[in-house]
Amino acid sequence: MATTASISVRTAILEQAARIAHSSNAHIKYLIEESESRIRSMEAQPQEAALFEQLAQEHVAAAALRHLIAPIRTLPAELLAEIFLLATAEERPAEPPLERSPHFKNVFWLSHVCSEWRQVAVGMPRLWTAPITVQCCGDNRPGDEIDAHFDGLKAWLANSAPLCIPLCLRGDETTSRILAEVLKTAPPWRDLHLARIRPQTFRRITEGPLESLEVLNLLSIYGIEASDFGRAPSFPRLRKLHMATNPSFPMPWSQLTELELFRAQGDWPELALDILARCSALVTVSINIAGWDAPPPPSSDPITLAYLRILRLRKHSLNIRDEGSHLTPFLDYLSASALKELYLSSTADTLWRESQFTAFQLRSPNMTRLEINNAFSLYMTWDNLRAALVHSPSLTHLTLNCTDDFEDTFIGALAYRDGVESLVPRLHHLSLTTRLHHLTADMLVGTITSRWWTDEKLASSSASPVARWAHVQLWLLQGKFDEHFMEITKDFQEMGVLELIQGHH
Secondary structure, three states: HHHHHHHHHHHHHHHHHOOOOOOOOHHHHHHHHHHHHHHHHHHHHOHHHHHEEEEEHHHHHHHHHHHHHHHOOOOOOOHHHHHHHHOOOOOOOOOOOOOHHHHHHHHHHOOOOOHHHHHHHHHHHHHHHOOOEEOOOOOOOOOOHHHHHHHHHHHHHHHHHHOOOOEEEOOOOOOOHHHHHHHHOOOOOOEEEEOOOOOOHHHHHOOOOOOOOOEEEEEEEEOOOOHOOOOOOOOOOOOOEEEEEOOOOOOHHHHOEEEEEEEEOOHHHHHHHHHHHOOOOOOEEEEEEEEEEEOOOOOOOOOOOOOOEEEEEEOOOOOOOOOEOHHHHHHHHHEOOOOEEEEEEEEOEOOOOOHHHHHHHOOOOOEEEEOOOOOOOOOHHEEEEEEEEOOOOOOOOOEEEOOOHHHHHHHOOOOOOOOOOOOOOOOOOOEEEEEOOOOOHHHHHHHHHHOOOOOHHHHOOOOOOOOOOOEEEEOOOOOOOHHHHHHHHHHHHHHOOEEEEEEEO
């Protein structure tokens, strides 16, 4: 009987589809209203056999019409699953509590539309594996809200199994039942972020079996000492570590490939160097430290980082009135022959020592990307910058932020001239950010023209001694480009070679 009814419905859908092939939605809705009116009329009459069969047919016809204009019809589970993933892909977790996360709410909404959608959602762990932030401490919410939060988290963790969730744990309540529930899923964790937790909570977490952990973020933990680990943790697969500078932490330094050291109360450069000396396998390093008040003694034996490809070094000030400190000596202590990318920035006055930077470049001859932020805080002159470019023959990408007094000279020096050895001949991406506008349009266009040509010319000519520009970006933080500047550079803007931006980042 179920099969017959099912065939009747499918037949009705086909018949109605043919009937309304050229009808508008408004007309179809009118037909549905007529059918529902007939159903109400028949239901009000005595239910004889013939009338009962006619009523059933009318119900099928109305259902078929509603199905044909429904915004979402029955779809294969595989297609519905892809739609769910796309619908939630752009959402990012919010701050705690968990239920305020847009992704959390949207996934649960999708899983509660109907039984079919719930079955599909619960059966696809990928949908439940977006990063989540879990607040482990108690709060003043009513008990039923806390219970709902706990039940929601428990369901989320169950539905994501056996896949892993990038997890952020916040809070300081060691006895929290939420923490206890989360720790049940600890063995397969791969990505863990700990923030604002007490030493005893920290010990409880790190004493658990974290043999699959690959990424550990401790940037928001302060006041944790080495003794708070209890015993040395076992992280056999840990590769990426983000933490406040503390060389006393019992970490598997030698197996790390990515390291970020963030500022803390004792973040002197020597502490960071102490850690780097233990990390022979590093590929990516990001360091945020204070500088030296006085030049340290020169390094007689630099730390060798043979696999290092990316180095980000940022100097901040511990004092409001920083009258100048030293950052370049840090590079004097490093040897990174495989380095490809170097990012330098400073938030306070920093004394630039050209000889130390040049010596570091000579030990890193294959660098292709250089970014210097806040060059005015680095006390960098045009002579300093020119020396840096001379010793970067492989450079392809250059980003220079906040220079005011030598931008015209800098742009002019990048122009290609026959018979003259070119500065950074392989450079094809340039980004220049400036607060004040001292650059002339003719100088900029002349430099771009000297190192740019069409595809046809490139194909018909021999190898050029310089690379062709791929993208030149000029960002003006104060003021505006005048009409003459915009008109002179119009052609290159339209071709996409030149990008002009006005206003703050």
